[in-house]
Amino acid sequence: MRENITFRKVRDKKGNVLAALNLNNMIPVTEEHIAEINLRVSERDNDAVKKWKRLCSKELDRCQANQNEIEYLANELYRKYCSGEWFQKRKLCLNFPLLEKECKRISHSDKVQ
Numbered sequence: 001m002r003e004n005i006t007f008r009k010v011r012d013k014k015g016n017v018l019a020a021l022n023l024n025n026m027i028p029v030t031e032e033h034i035a036e037i038n039l040r041v042s043e044r045d046n047d048a049v050k051k052w053k054r055l056c057s058k059e060l061d062r063c064q065a066n067q068n069e070i071e072y073l074a075n076e077l078y079r080k081y082c083s084g085e086w087f088q089k090r091k092l093c094l095n096f097p098l099l100e101k102e103c104k105r106i107s108h109s110d111k112v113q
Contacts, residue, residue: 005077006089008070010062019059021070023077024093028103032110 003009006024009017039053081093
């Protein structure tokens with residue numbers, strides 16, 4: 001698949017594709033709904049879990065190394081969508097303003113309870 005405004009490949013230092021970022025599927029999340037995931041490989045992990053943790057660690061490393069570019073692209077996509085600007089992949093995007101409104105509602109209801 002070719003990269004575009006909604007889609008970017010995450011590559012390792014050798015250029016091999018590790019994962020894909022579908023920026024069109026961004027969702028708002030408040031701090032209280034973020035949970036840390038332990039990616040340290042443990043002796044108790046089975047082979048599949050070890051493999052998954054290693055891959056996630058590589059993906060995270062590459063995303064952190066390219067954080068500025070990823071944030072720029074995400075903000076640009078968000079800006080274009082929210083401004084109503086037409087772009088070819090617009091129909092693939094989630095409704096960012098509606099999701100933000102729902103996120104605020106859920107966050108507020110969590111605090112009230």
